Amino acid sequence: MAVTLADVARRAGVSLATASRVLNGSARAVSDEMRARVTAAARELHYVPNAHAQALARAATQTVGVIVHDVSDPYFAEILRGIQRSAADAGRLMIVCNTFRDPQRELEYVHLLQKQRVEAIILAGSGLDDRAYCRSMTERLDSFASMGGRVAVIGRHNIAADAVVPDNVGGARALAHYLLDLGHRSFGIIDGPALLTTSRDRRSGFVQALQAGGITLPPDAIIPGDFTRDGGAQAAIRLLERFPSITAIFALNDVMAIGALAALRERGITVPDQMSIVGFDDIPIAADVTPALTTMRVPMSQLGSEALALALSAEDTLRTIHLPTEMIVRQSTAPPSAT
Structure with missing residues (x-):
């Protein structure tokens, strides 16, 4: 079988992107030590560079592709704002791809962006806890990296890439402690899409804090939602029908919380x-909104700008940037009524 660029990268102990920069003629700088390891590995394995891949690597445009789940969601709009500002400062053009929360469409967009010879790809939507999807996405991104492309992700993804991760678990835990301190003891959760890592992290953080406070949440007090306003409204009604005595509701995003209001x-x-x-x-x-919503602030614009910085960096080692969340207390919360 023909020796691939991935074989060379594995032998040299470097990333696919680094091996590609050395062997496909990328203009990005590579340290002398890294360059020597890659060329030695290529020589040992008798690697023959792919002329087509070399041409694509040299012809990469100053364009960044950004893949989001739902461009109409204010969460993603704020992230895109952060990326756009940083991209303009860096002299880059931004292409936005909207998946409508369809994993297959997300995979297809990676392939299409590679064909457009973008310089980097940012996955701005939450990762998925799905093995088949993660395997397919890893293959697509490896192919993109083998041609010199860079990848950064926002949120917790089960793939190897530079990442910017907000503290979803810690933020949800803090919200639960805040409600417990107010005196609430009966809760409901409006959940997010089941396979999203963001849903799992926020849900688990909240439930863990309740358990630490001696509260066991019934499984049917967690109502599935879809991160939309209407989904939040419908889930709130279902919670009230099942548990008329609950005094506090945690919606996993603000859009659903506004629907619940x-x-x-x-x-x-x-x-x-x-x-x-x-x-x-x-x-x-x-x-x-009325009343103004108590929530956990995620630095959404900063998520975008940090992700772009990672995607455009020449650093060879994978990095993860953790960003804190901040509780914002407004008028939608109070101690439970005595009645």
């Missing part, structure tokens, strides 16, 4: 007198 208002349930609601992200409108 609307559903409660239509049912004549006042917030926060009869029900406290908390969200996550602190999207711009969270401060303007």
Whole structure:
């Protein structure tokens, strides 16, 4: 079988991107030590460079591809704003791909962006806890890296790439402790899409904190949601039908929390007198709804700018940047009513 660039990278102990820079003629700088290891490995394995791959590597455009789950979601709009500002400063053009939360479409976009010879790809949507998807995505990204491309991800992904990760677990844990300190003891959760790592991290952080406080949440007090306003409204109604006595609801993102606020208002349930609601992200409108939403602030714009910096970096080792979250207390929370 023909020796591949991945074989050379493995023998040299470097990333595919580094091996590609050395052997495919990329203009990016590589240390003398790295260059010597790659060329020695190529010589030992009798590697013959792929002329087509070399041409693509040299012809890479100053363009960055960004793949998001839903461009209409304010969370992704803020991330894109951060990437756009940094891209303009770096003299890069940005291409935005919207997957509509379809994993197969996400895989197809990686292939299409590679064909467009983009310089880097940023996966801005949450990772998926799905082995088949992760295997397919790893293969696509390895192919992209073998031609000199760079990859960065936002959130926890089960793939090897530079990453910027917000503290979803710690933020959800802090929200639970805050509600417990207010005196709440009966809770409901409006969950996110099941396979998203963001959903799992925020849910688990909240549940762990409740357990530490001596509260066991019934499984059916966790209602599946889809990170949309209507999904949040429907989930809130289902929670009330199952557990009329709950006093606090945690929605895994602000958009669903705002939908829950609307559903409660239509049912004549006042917030926060009869029900406290908390969200996550602190999207711009969270401060303007009535009542203003208590939430956990994620530095969304910074997530985008940090991800672009990683994607454009010439660093050879994989890096993960952890960004803290910040609790923002507003008018949607209060101690539970005595009645």
